[in-house]
Amino acid sequence: MTQILSKMKFNAVPANVSFPEMEEAILQLWHQKEVFQRSMKEREGGPEYVFFEGPPTANGRPGIHHVLARAFKDMFPRYKTMKGFHVLRKGGWDTHGLPVELEVEKQLGLAGKEQIDQYGIAKFNQMCKESVWEYLSDWEALTERMAFWVSLEDAYVTMNNDYIQSLWWILKQLWNKDLLFEGYKVVPYCPRCGTPLSSHELSLGYKEGTVDPSIYVKFAVKNEKNTFLLAWTTTPWTLPGNAALAVGENIEYVKVKDRSGAQLYLAKELTRTVLEPGYELLEEMKGSALVGKEYEPLFRFDSPAEDYAYVIAADFVSTDDGAGIVHIAPAFGADDLAVGQAHGLPILHTVDAAGQFKPEITPWAGVFVKDADPAITADLQARGLLYKAETYEHTYPFCWRCDTPLIYWAKKTWYLRTSDFQERLVALNHAINWVPDHIRAGRFGRWLENNVDWALGRDRYWATPIPIWKSDAPGSAYLECVGSLAELAAKTGQDLNDLDLHRPYVDEITWPAPDGGTMRRVSEVCDVWFDSGSMPVAQWHYPFANQEEWKTYQQADYICEAIDQTRGWFYTLHAVSTLLFDRPAFKNVICLGHILAEDGSKMSKSKGNIVSPWQIFAEHGADATRWYMYTAGPPGNARRFSSNLVAEVKRRFLNTLWNTYSFFVMYANLAPDWSPATNDKEDAAEETRPNAQLESRNSLDRWLLSELNRLVQDVTDAYENYDVTTATRPIADFVDDLSNWYVRLNRRRFWEGDATALRTLHHTLVTLSKLLAPAIPFISDEIYQNLVVAVEPGEPDSVHLATWPLADESVIDAHLRADMKLAQKVTTLGRAARETAALKVRQPLQQVVVRTRSEEERAGLERVTEMLLTELNVKELAFADDAGDLVEVEVFPLPRQLGQKYGRGYPVIRKTFAQMDQEELARRFDAGESVAVETDSQRYVVEAEDVEVRRSPKAGLSVAEDGGYLVAVTTTLTPELELEGHARELVRRIQQLRKDADLAISDRIRLTMPDTPLLTTLLTAHRDYILAETLTLEIASIPKSGPVADGASATFPLGAEKVTVGLMKA
């Protein structure tokens, strides 16, 4: 035992490993060695690679979708660090906004703004501030456990004064450029939350199948007795706000008389669907003929100064639904407001900020508008102004947090004039590398093309206050924008260093206005998306500090989030950067698809199909989870997720990798003549030919190194192109080849301690650990620690501090690759052929006959003959062309060549050839002749290179065929072959017996065997082979009936005999 210990070079590696436990140990190691910190520090002075962290909110629990995003975020900084870049990984937290407020409202049992005001803004915001960190420890733990390397200690926090001051500075810049303005705009508005919703918030709350009223209303035409314009609406509550009716100028309209005798105008196309049967057609006219007609307003709560209640033309009028005449309420629709402003129509504001009718709307004053729908409908009915009332099912927006139906409502608020920059937004987007590519012109591009001004204001509490002060003098429009705390202090003459830049404290700051009033802050706060979109600037508290850092880190090389951020963070980053700096905020972006449950449905709390990252980590580990995320499909696609899917990845890829590693360590530790120290340094960065020391005459070694270097090349290219799938999947394929081809075929060499083989495998595993480090940081470092750090002083302390491998193109051998592929193909077919004839691989056979597709392939196969013979356990290789009578011939016309040459002639040629004598055809083509095919009208000349002559073995052989290849094996067994088969069978039985007896792999043994005829013959012919294979010192032949020696024994059939073999440790 001591003897073995002294030879030990690597820590023994158990074949069975608990990945989660191993990962915990690696976390400890990183902690002790401060690997993360050093991965940044040791690259200082190198080129910078800039990553922006999209800030999460810590008042919600992190879920598996966060693991997805963070896995993708993490790999590029790791890769670039290994490439020598300095990558600062500054974290960030999004801390403001409605989600936080709503959580606190819930806690406090408050409902709506009025109650918050009563409760007190100071106390409320204090609660928000604390609530923000509700799940901070969960986030920290998850970040650590999954090895997402990000600096949380110096993370930016959007609610900090420094951050807010930077936002004020940005707003001041925009103010100076006249890009901030207050204007009417119809916004989706949540009456309960008392705030407009941004377009990105709006998108969160659409509900299909919402049922609303659908009513057809009669507007009495002035000076035309008993005549009405028929208009349709699904929002009866907007009718008191009606200012006009719109028609399409070129749409055909009709005037009809219904059974009651009333005359109605409506679109011709819609008469059938809208009108009750029994109407009479009176007139037809274009919409333009209706323009200018005046009608009696339905209600007269306001008496606006402007002209209103007449027919106008609008291009958005359609005949898809309704009556082809559109009710226009400028206060309650974006189109309505636009067309209303164009015609100078009044904005009839009938609804207050709580979504209730104002006092002057006497019948329904104080009623929530949606609740007033039935009463309004009934009122119209009573006055004979309702044509009919139905219900209508459509998609309608609801508040994404509180589920209140939204209303469209004209509100005065602060806007950012992004639409002025629409062309620049689009132009700058072209410079961004989007993954997947289609987002650039597709979803994101489309969004930019349809850019509308950014509604920046929110009538809320816990967010960045808009730093605009307004004079409260009556009728005053005097405004000032404040760009810093110092500026504010100067205006007020106060020391404001301790001022909390939140409501209500900021609201309390006032100063005298030049027009005699007092400057008071406008009530609104900023859309939180402005916070995160401004992080490139604000994370550095720029321009108040960190001028150098800002210079270095102002533009990201890489960001990554899920696709829902197209209108969220991706947009706000791009918008702020374009408006301020006229350049994109990020150069490369991976836009991830969503995570779905195993059955492809959405993961949601209500369905109860949420998968906890912690559970998956505990079962399979973070590496397995990460690897699944990378390899499950293209990053932009939605991906299904479940424990089972991760388990499959672990079993197929991680276990294979681990076992190869474990195998290597076992044999390397047994080998007397080899240690990694005898390997020359493999520091790729320092040598132009990093693999020069690995040269080997062995074709399998050369093949493996060729494949490895090719892999390095492919994976490197993939990382450079942000192609995660290609950076990962080929590694799994390689590991499969490594384990099931290279290692399998070389077992004997490892057993013999072949230094070249060990060196090759060691180098391969170390290189693999580097290639895998960005993706699976735990296992890769575990391997690296044992294979490099533990044995090679002076090497980096962790794979994450190592340099990325360089591909050595000189060892990439395309021919060898092709040869080996062919060998694998032929082996597969050879096994199939054996299978058909029920010949075990253990049974040696005389000959394998192969038909290749070309001379080159034949030559290639000859180069790997030995390997092929070993794998197939046959004595000799022959080629079908040599096999004379055994061969059947077929001439196959190649579709590519002939199709291009003769087009529709190809099927004719194929048909004709099939009917011809194949032997004869083959002879002519082999001789280089061409063959003409003639039809009634055409003559097609087929050259030798247009066909493939295929030769297939006939009878007496067992045959398997695929893709133009054919492999046959001879089925006749000679006594010698049979005996050799028995020898192999015996060896296998003894090996199994050793295993069952729990012997160490290097233990020597003694055997007892009965002196049966077969065994006697066998031992005479193959004694040395059996001794060597099974580490047997001595075989004692005992009488067949005699007792078995002490120790293990096994009884099994061998040939026609049944034998019992006894085993003792020597």
Place this chain on the structure above:
RNA sequence: GGGCCUGUAGCUCAGCCGGUUAGAGCACUGUGCUGAUAACGCAGGGGUCCGUGGUUCGAGUCCACGCAGGCCCA
């Protein structure tokens, strides 16, 4: 209603510039191999390549129109 994406075996996914018989893994069944491997090999069942039309000598691949799902926008 509009935009973007996806649709290939029971499941997860490949499938290049249109070209030989549409592949791999998982799962299932059978069988074999094995002193690294809960691994691997071989065989079998399993496919209207979402549908319909078109272009072409030839379409999973290109075009058009649909259908279904996802996401986004109205």
